[in-house]
Amino acid sequence: MVLISWLFPSLFEQFAVKPNELELETPYIKHTIEYTRKAYGLDKIEEVSFPAESNLTPHDIQNNMPTIRSIPLWDRRPLMATYSQLQEIRSYYRFAGVDVDRYQVDGSYQQVMLAGREFSRNSLRGETWLNQHLVFTHGYGICMSPANEIGGEGLPEFFVKDIPPTSPVGLHIGRPEIYFGETMRDYVIVKTRTEEFDYPSGDENVYTTYRGRGGVHINSFFRRLAFAIRFGDPYLLVTDNLTPDSRILFDRHIGRRFRDEGPKRFQKLAPFLQFDKDPYLVTADENLYWIQDAYTVSNMYPYAQPFGRPYIRETNYIRNSVKAVLDAYDGTVTFYVWDEEDPLIQCYARIFPDLFRPKSEMPASLRSHVRYPVDLFKIQSSLYNTYHMASPQVFYNREDVWEPATEIYGVSERPQVMDPYYVIVRLPDADREEFVLMLPATPAQKANMIAWLLARCDGPNYGRLMVYKLPKEKLIYGPMLIERRIDQDTEVSKEITLWSQRGSDVIRGNLLVIPIENSFIYVEPLYLRATQAGMPELKRVLVVHGEKLAMGETLDEALEKVFGTDTNRRRVEESNGGGVSDGLQELSQTALKHFEDAQEHLRKGDFGAYGTTIEELRKVLIKLSESPKADTRSPAP
Template identity: 30%
Template sequence: PWPIVGSFTAVVVGTVVIGNLYPSLYQRFRVSPNELVEETPYIEHNLTFTRLGFGLHDGACAEDGVGTPCMERRAFAYDNTASIDWTEAQEQMAGLAVWGARPLLTAYRELEALFPYYGFARVAIDRYPTADGELTPVAISTREVEFDGIQDKNWQNIHLRERYVAGVGAVASLAATRSDDFRPELLLRNIPPEAVSGPTAVNDLELERPEIFFGTRTQTETRYVVATAGTEQFAGPDGSPGAPGVDFPEGIALESTLRKLLLAWHFGDPNLVFSSELSDQSRLIHRRQVVSRARAVAPFVDFFEDPYPVIADGRVIWILEGFTSTAAYPLSALYDFGPRRRRYVRNSFKVTVDAVTGDLAFYRVPVRDPLADAVEEAYPDLVLPMSEMPEELRGHLRYPRVLLDLQNEVLLQYHQETARTFQQQQDVWDIPRELAVNENEVDYAPEYGVYRLPWESESRFQLTTVFVPRGRENLTAMVVARTDDRGVPELTLLDIPVGDQVSGPRQVESFVEQDPDISEQFSLWRTSGSQVWTGHLHLIPVGNRIVYMEPVFLAAEADAIPELRRFVVSDGRRVVMTPSLEASVAALAGAPPVGLIATDPTAPAVTATEGGAIAPDPSSTGGQADAWPAEALRLLEQAEERARQGDWQGYGAALDELRALLRRLGGEAG
C-alpha cells in the first residue's frame, strides 16, 4: 500500500504546487515586477486579432475589395482659427436626415394609414436620385396590415381576404426638408400609391405592384393566408385573375385533399379542409415575415439588422443584412452580438426578398471570410455573386447600423495602438450622450446622410458617429462608414486631438440650452402646453472645422403630428436657431458670438464672397427692423387659421411666437 499512498500524495502535492503555488509565485516574482514587458507580446496579439476579427484592422485595404475588411485611420487637421466655408457647409448639411423615426411614424400613421387595419412599423433612411441626378436622403416606410385594426376577425377576413392579408405600397418623404406646414414633404402617398411630381420629386419611386405580402410584422395571429386568384382579389394588373408567382406568391397549391389534411394538421386549423371558398387553384402562403423567411433558408446566417425596403422595378424589395460570426476566433476579445458573444463578425451576405412573390436571393459580398466560403462550398446553388444583383438594388446597399454599433463598442478600447497604452488604459473612449424627447438623455446613435468628406469630390451615402474621451465631453474621434455598390465596407476613423477642445454633442446642446433667446422660445412653447424636443445632432467635417446641425420639433400634444419648427446650426462655439436651415447658416455666418433667433424674412441677406464663404450682404439695410411687420402678419394669420381649424394649441403657440417677436423688437427699440 505504501507505493499507492506515495503516488497519491505525489499527485496531490504536485497538483497543489504546479496548479496553484507555482503560477502565483511566477506572477508575484516574475510578472508583477515586469508586467508590461512580460505581457506586451500577448497584448499585441490581442490588439491585432481583435481588430481583425471585427473588421477594424488599420492596414492597406485591398483596392479590389476582395480582402480583409479594414479601417482607414486619419488624423483630422482641426484648426479652430480656420474660417468656415458656409456655402459648402450649407450644401453638406442639406444632405443630412433631420426627420427621425418617432416624428415620421407619428406623421405617417396620422396622414397615410387611411384605414384602421393599416399601419407603419418602422422607417428606413435611404437615398434616391433627384431629377438632376443628385442623391438626396429619403425616408420610407411600408404600409402593412395591422392585425389589431381588423374590426371583424373572422377566419375569412384574416386568412382569405386580400385587403386584410396584404399591405399596400409605401410612404416616402424627403428626410432633409419639410413642407410649408412644417410636416414631412411627402414623395409617395395614398392608396393606390402615387409618386408626387414637381420640384421636390425624386426618381424611381413609382410603384406598379404595390402589394406587400411579405413584410416585417410578426405573423403570430396569421401563420398562413390563402390566395385564390380572381377578378376582385389576387388579380393581375389588367384585372384578370392573377398568376401565382407573378401577381401573388407561389405558395403551396391546395390541389388534393391529402395535402389539405396535412396542412390542416400542421397549422391546427380544420377550416383548410372544410371551407367552401378554397379550390384546387388556391395557394397557401406562410413564413411571410422576411427575417424568419430568410432564417428558415439559411439558419447559419445571422440577421440582426432591421430589414429595409427599396422601391425598384416598380415593386418593393426588402434588403436584409446577413452576418457570419463565431466565438472560436483565436486571441480576439468577446463582444455581444445579438443574443450571443462573438470574437469575429463579417457582413458577408446581402439578401433580397420580393414583397409580392417572396422570392429570396442571397448575394455574396466580395470580402475575405472563411465562414462565408464554407457556406458557398456547402450550398453552391444558394449564394450568388454580387455582380448578379440588379444594378438598381446595388445603388441602395448600405453599411449596417448593428455592425457599426458593435465596432463602436470595440473601438472604445481597441483604438489604442500600443501595448503600453492599452495595458494602462490611458486613452479609453466613450459613446457621447445627446438629448431626445422631453429632454431625456440617450446614447448618441449613428445616423445616415448624404455628404462628402473634405478630401473627396463627390457626396456619398454614409453612416456617421462620434466618440468622446471617458469622463469628458469634448470630441476625440469621428467614424464614417459606407459601402460601395458591391457592398464592400469602407470605414474611416478621424482622430481629433483632445488638446484642440472640439465641442462634443452635449457641449453644443448645452450652448443651446444656455442661450437666453433660444431658452425663452422653448419656455414659451412649453408654457402653451406643447411638447418640444430636439432631433439628432449631426456633426460633419467641413474643411478643417466641424459644423453641427440639429432640428427642433414641436407637437401640440403627445399624439399630435410633430412639426419641424427650427434648425439649430453651430460652429462649436456659437449657436443660431431659425425656422430654416438656410437662415441659420446665413445668420451664423455673420452672427455675433451669442445666440440669435431669426426668421426667414428677417434673416440677414447674404452674398457669396471669394472662396465661396457666405457673408452678410453689405448692401442689405433690412434685418429685423424692416421685415418685422411681414413676420408679425404671418404669425397673426397663422393664429387665425389655427383658430378656424379648432386647433387651440396651435393658436396659442402662434400667439406666443408673435408675443416673443414683439418683445424682442421692444427690447431692441429700448
C-alpha cells in the same frame, strides 16, 4: 501540502508576476490586439488626421450646398408617429418602422425616409376566418419623404404618398402590394373564389387577385390536410373557397426592429447565418423589395476579444458576408455573397451552391441601395474605441480609451449614447457627396470630441472604414458640450419654456455632427408634439459653429444667423444660373465684415480677438485672390 498549494501561487503572483506584469503580458497583449483587429475587420480602418478648425465662411457654406441640402432634419423615431397620423389612411394599416435610404430624385442625390404600409390583423374589426386568411391578405404601398425638407405646419413633404401611391417627383411603383413584411405573421390563401381586398377607394373598395409565383399549391386533399395539421386550422379542410390554382403563403414574417420570437423567413432558409435586426424596404424597377444584411460569425477565432449582443450570439469573429433580398410581392429570396474573401461564406457557398449568387449578379437598381449595416458598425466602433491603441504599453495602461459620444434626445433631459446615423456628405479630399454611416467618439468620461468614425456606402467605396482623428492639443466640442450650450442659451430656453407652458412636449432630435471642409457644424432639430394629438411637427432648427449658436424656423434661417449668408437666396441664384460674380460678391462682403469686426475689437482693446479676426480676413483675401475673375464685358451683338 494544501497550505503549500495555496501559498506558492500567491507568493509567485505577488513577487514574480506583479513587479514584471507588463513585460510578461506584452506578447499576449500583442496577440490580442492583432487578432481582435483582424477578427472584426478593424485592421482595415484607414486613419486620417482632421484639423477640426472653426473658421467656416459663407463661401465655404455655399461651396458645400449639396451637403447642406442633405442634412437630415427628420429623425425616424418622431417621424414614425407623424407618418402614422398622416399616411396610415385606415385603421387596419400599420407602419412597422421608418427606413433611411438615398435616391436620385429629379437628377439630385437625396437622402429620404420611407415606410411600408403593412396590414395589421390586430386592427381588423371583422375577425372572421375568411377576412383573416382570404380577404385581407396584404399591405399596400409606401410613403416616402425627403429627410431635409419641411412642409407647411412643420410636417414632412412627400415624394410618395396616399393610396394608390402618387408621386410628384416621378417615383412610380407598379407593384405596391406587400405580401411579405415585418408584421406579416399569419398564413393567407390567394387565388381563391373570394376576391382579395386591395385598397380603399372612397366609399367603395378595390379588389384584386394575386398574380405572383409565391406560395405553395394547395390543390389536393392531402396538401390541405398537411397544412391543416401544420397550422392547427381545420377550416382548411372544409372551406369551399379554394380552387385548383389556390396557393398558401406562409412564413411571411421577415423580422422587426426589436427582438422577436420565432425564426423569420430569411432565417429558415439559411439558419447558419446571423441576421441584422433592421431589414429595410426599397423601391427598384417599380417594385418593392426588402434588403437584410446577414453575417457569418464564429466564437473560435484565436486570441480575439469576444463580443455579445442580444440579437447576435457571443462571437469573436464577424463578417457582413451576405445581402439578402426579398420580393415583397411574391416572397422570392436571393442571397448575394458580399464579402467574397470570407472563408466561412466560401465554405457555405460550396455546400449550398444553388443558394448563393455572386454580388455581381445583383441588379444595379438594387446595388444603389445597399448600405453599411448599423449593427456591425456598432460592434466595430465599440471595439475600436479600445483596440485603436496599437501599443501594448498604451493598451495595458488604458491611456487612450474612447467611448461613443452622448446627446440629449427626445423629451428626457438625461444624456444617452448616440446611435450611428446615415448622412450625405462630401468627405475631405473627395470630389463629390456620398452616403455614409458615421459616429462621433469622445475620450472616456470626457465630453470633447476626439474622433469620428465612418463607413462608406456608395459604389466602389462601399465598406471602406475610416476614422478621422482630431487634434488632442485643443478643445473640439463634442455633442454633449453642444447640448449644454443649447441648454444655456436664453433664446432657446425661452422658446422651450413657452411651448411647455402651452401643454406641448418638446422633442429634441439627433444632434448631427456634419463635416464641412476641415471643420464641423452641429445641427439639432426641435419637434413639437401636442399632448393630445401626439403628432410631432418640426418647428425649429439649431445650428452651432465655433462660438456661434442660432435657432431658426428652417435650416436656412439658422445658417444665415450663424454665417451671415442667405442659403435660400443662393439656391435661387444657382437655379437661375448665378455665376462667378455672385461668389466674388459674397467673398467681398465677408472680407468687409471681418474688417469691420476687427476695427470694433481694436476700439475695445481686445487685441486677441483683433488678431483672430485679421487672420480670418487674410484667409478670405487669399480665396478672393484665387477666385476666377468675372467676365464683366458686354456680350457681342
